[in-house]
Amino acid sequence: MLLIHCPYCEEDRSELEFRWGGEAHIARPENIAAISDEEFTEFFFLRNNEKGLTYERWRHIHGCGRFFNAARDTVSDKFLLTYKADLPKQPIAAVEEALAAAQDKVVETWEQTEGDAR
Amino acid sequence: MSSSSNIGAFRIKGAGRHTPARTARFTFDGKTYTALEGDTVASALLAHGVHLVGRSFKYHRPRGILSAGPEEPNALLDVSWDSARRQPNVRATVQEVFDGVKIASQNRWPSLKHDIGAFNDMLSPFFAAGFYYKTFMWPKEAWAKIYEPFIRRAAGLGEAPKEEDPDHYANRFAHCDVLIAGAGVAGLTTALSAAATGATVILVDEQPEVGGALHHDAATTIDGQNGYDWAQDAAARLKAMPNVTLLTRTTVFGYYNHGFLGLVERVTDHLARPGRNLPRERLWQVRAKRVVIATGAIERHMVFSNNDRPGIMLASAARSFLNHHGVALGRNVGVYTAHDSAYEAAFDLKRAGVSIAAIVDNRTDPGEAVLAEARALGIDVLTGHSVTDTSGRLRVASMTVVRNGGANARKIKIDALIMSAGWTPSVHLFSQSRGKLRFDEANQRFLPHIYTQNCVSVGGCNGTDDIADLVGEAIAAGGGSIAVTAENRFEWTGGMIGAAEGAGPDTAVKAFVDFQHDVTAKDIRLAVREGMHSIEHIKRFTTNGMASDQGKLSNMHGLAIAAEVLDRPIPQVGLTTFRAPYTPVTYGALVAHSRGELFDPARKTPMHALEAQAGAEFEDVGNWKRAWYFPRRGEDMHAAVNRECRTVRDVGGVFDASTLGKIEVVGPDAAQFLNLLYTNAWDTLKPGKSRYGIMTREDGFIYDDGVVGRLAEDRFHVTTTTGGAPRVLHHMEDYLQTEFPHLKVWLTSTTEQWAVIAVQGPKAREIIQPFVEGLDISNEAFPHMSVAECSVMGVPARLFRMSFTGELGFEVNVPADYGPDVWKAIWERAQGIGACLYGTETMHVLRAEKGYIIVGQDTDGTVTPDDAGLSWAVSKKKTDFVGIRGLKRPDLVRDGRKQLVGLMTRDPTLVLEEGAQIVADPNQPKPMTMLGHVTSAYWSENCGRSIAFALVAGGRARMGETLYVPMKETTIAVEVTDLVFFDKEGGRIHG
């Protein structure tokens, strides 16, 4: 069960209090009625589904009720940052470094290999 | 043998830590034995010389007790407290004996000594690993009918319980600074160190007492005390500290994300008469800031021919039975080892008066100190030798010893054999935390390497063998400054993984790697020969490591044998994943309180009790209990619903509509917000009026519906479907917070704030009139779709003039606490006038008579407003609303979409089945072309015939057409109609 930092409550709380809200920073087109079928598909269906660093929305549904954004590694499930909904995408310094741990002499179970292969 | 004072012929006087006077009687396969309190079932049976306790999974080989701990693969027994409290597959080495417990062996018939299944052992040449993939294929049907049932009966171990479990289980959430798994020397020292810093500490150990390896290792001295005694003192000190929680008989079974751990505490399984209030087990869900893993190491067996006979045991287990339980495993014991630890077991046994037939050491260079001690004790040591076979049907009787590389085998008579191939660090929790291992080539073991969570491994599980180093590591891990001095008698060397000489080449030899699943060295070699080159393939093909001990003993051996055949270094062959739970966990403990009513709390309306008193039958709608119908004496559901339907239309009815979702939408931009969230236009709605609204998602499909009342310029009372309220609010919040944050709007769920009493029917006004204060509810002053705040029986209320029946109707909203009183008053008056109470079934029929849809029944997430005949509710003027673009997609505007229409059966007495499919040509062959399906179908007492709704391809263009509903036995002809079956002019609603 994840432990999630709500940037509004400024508390670490259990995942049970939160609801995942999909990929972050996908703005609803202002001229939505006028966009093409392809643009609508892109907006509504297509997702990055990143393996590694992802930006996603959460809602502290059983807490303050606010939506916020998070940067999380989908391989380790570690949160790198959570931030308020009105902030732009936050660059995560040295994320790549942090995610690329030394591999030599490490014996992996299959699932770890699976997790690292990217 | 079994007099009450007989505590076993193999008890050693002066040995062990139990009190001789405290006995307990138990039965094993019907025979009564006496044990000492503190015995495990294993030690109690061994005390009486009972080694044969079970049969293996596949070959039904006789099996004894291999270990003294949770890694036990063989001694799995059926333990009963009473007929309902029966537990299969209990490890004899873990279960404590108590007075009166009944124990039985498993997987044998007719008896443990004479088991028909053992025939499999003779056929074993045919039953090589994976044989079942190669046969049982002919004839085609025979697998499921003949072979599989036979295999299923032969497989499995214990019998599942037959009765509902009368025990209860508990759950506790906890947080701590440090959780320490394992209370051996390393764990206790860490705890003392951490506790000294003031940190909150949870220290956990699976055994009844702390001490870990000190249970068997009687030669360690700590702070000048015998190690085991020091451990008990340390535990007492820790228990006295307010910041420490010490949990024994508790297993850390899983290490999950973000410092979350699952623990299970066995509270009563060791008690003869547990208090009724005690839970049997308690689940602990702990969020730890830091975790210290001090889980030690597990001794491995030697892999050689017939290494599975009863009487053959791990050396440390023999030592544990002797030093802790005071039980010798035999009178004349052989030793086969590749590690010094077995020597210490031999020394302890010898000193206790047990004869040691010989120590057979397959190394040429055992530790000098143990060698010297063996000589001093007069024990025969054969270095560079191997045990290549054993004999004895139900108990080991001899071992065959050969010089390595030599030919002359000799048989040595024994009545028990102890063995050690060295120690495997218990890295299970570390691996579950997703840490990465490295292979320690020198000692042939995997050790923790890269940590991904805030944890640290100390002691045996970290490969720290030297006890002084171990204590230092533990103190550092705890972060405190304390001093502990510890010393061992001997330093250990040695260890091997894989098949020993005695495993033989690929012949008929059975050298067991995994005892429970009967996986032998040759099975692993066969798997490799057949192309299984990944350790995961080998595991799955042979089932090595997949038994209930999850490979605690077998994984390393299996890996080494595979690596040898593949001629690859061990790290390249890989390691199978360590999965939770560390040891099996009772479902009941994981369920804890979530059963019955607490499994999923039922939501009940304020009037629920009154409805129950009035005789309501209830139905589940989402997690609500709703009144379904109100049968009178002698009425079945059909009769009750017919009466309710008639009465509502003739006189009136009272209905509990409280479950409808309610959301208060407030703020200067409230109308603009609703304009964006619903397909309808809201800015044109005047305060004091209400309107039916449809909500679509961006994809254009109907998401929810409901009546929305405008109470003031800036205040709307929104209703949603019963099941939809939470997701609609979430959906609204999502848009409000993230897409339209500039709008000044506040959303509040008010579903449970209002009790809603619907009063419908020609006499509805007459019924509620006397209760309404401060509002003229005449037709002129308060026409259909009006809403107002007023007072009902002196209670502040919101009154809606609305109808889901097509009759004159009102919905009285009063604060939930007043609901029952208002309901009582209204119902009393309604009853006097001749009205009835009605439930959801009647509501469904009445709304269907009028052509009103139910979202979720007549729509299914693929239906657009136009499909449902509701295009009038989609604003053509708005430039934006959620769904505006989705609705224009090619497939949503094509011809021939399924549209909601009415159906009338040609035979008016036939009621269609909801879910029935509709075709144009009933005589076409299968697969038939289906035009759609029946979404709602009822007997309409008011129409005197059956009525139905259906989603039909191109339905609105088919008015008057005859279609067919082919049922299993018959085909029903239907005519396509519009949706309104009753009062087509719609005059009644304005009455």
Next chain:
Amino acid sequence: MRKYSVFAIAREAMRAHKGWEQQWTSPEPRSSYDVIIVGAGGHGLGAAYYLAKEHGITNIAVIEKGWLGGGNTGRNTTIIRSNYLYEESMDIYEHSLKLWEGLSQDLNYNVMYSPRGVMMLSHNTHDMQSFKRHINANRLYGIDNEWLTPEQAKAFVPVLDIAKTARYPINGAALQRRGGTARHDAVAWGYARAASDRGVHIIQNCEVTGIRRGPNGEVQGVETSKGFIGAKKIGVSAAGHSSVVMEMAGVRVPLHSNPLQALVSEPLKPIFPCVVMSNTVHAYISQSDKGELVIGAGTDQYNSYSQTGGLQIITHTLDAICELFPIFRRVKMMRQWGGITDNTPDRSPIQGVTPVPGLFVNCGWGTGGFKATPGSANLFAHLIAKGEPHKLAAGLNLDRFRTGRLIDEAAAAAVAH
């Protein structure tokens, strides 16, 4: 290929099983192939087998990052059924079920397809309406699926609790008798053996790191950890990682990858005769031939490639299992694990051409891909061989998200796969 039979076993038993061949070979990759399939799960290996058997294409490499059958093929709860609602779904799942019925004989490998019945429990009026919609659609389409009363359901599964006092009482059930289970590993191994025998190269421990495209955007081959391997046709069947592989060709797909957990109990003597699913309380359960109760749990709510999941998912599933089968409260969980499922917005799979010439995709099977293995593989082979979908899989195309012609089994039925 040496035929497996009881006689072959008898012969080998006499000589310590020394004579068995490798079930599949592990060749070094050639510089190019006619077809490359990314992902050696059941779907990918099966597609290679059917390409060789039915379309005469044998110069194929199946490239696998880990070990064959190690993804969702080897991690699922092995449920097989075809009683879906929409014609597009019925087409492919029934095609699959028919292939299951003869798969052991076709592959000469006992995949232990066991038609012991799949029962779905109905708990309320909504379930009943939905199940009857399925049953009627299935019947008119020629697929078996029947309604049982609670008493009939209990007769079929004696350990079921049908008490009216239950929190979610059972008001009936839908039963597909031809539904059941199969041995998951054997499916991967059987296809691997049969494909390898027909000349297909199975290249394990080889990770695809890129998809190389030519001047017109067409595929030319794959970059791998063992170097570049050329091919004019590439089929991606990499469940759990479809987004990652498709991204290499610049194709975005409407998928979410979510952890899905499952667990087994300690082995028990036979107690549970079929597969039971309940969507309302979120549980599904069967008993393996080894005697373990095999229980499928839910997916975690967030995207993840971690193959782990929260304990709360497991406990919630067991809550439901113990409500339906109170006698199981004393049974013990022996092992839990996770896989990564690709989930589409309409919970139906995607199989079809892509905007990239020569690139074909088979993904999005969500939590239900195992049952589709033979059918999906068979139709994927057709797609790759002919360059256009078989009529039974035509509706599963990627374009449906643009047109809105979704196959929304989840919305229509609220039934888990």
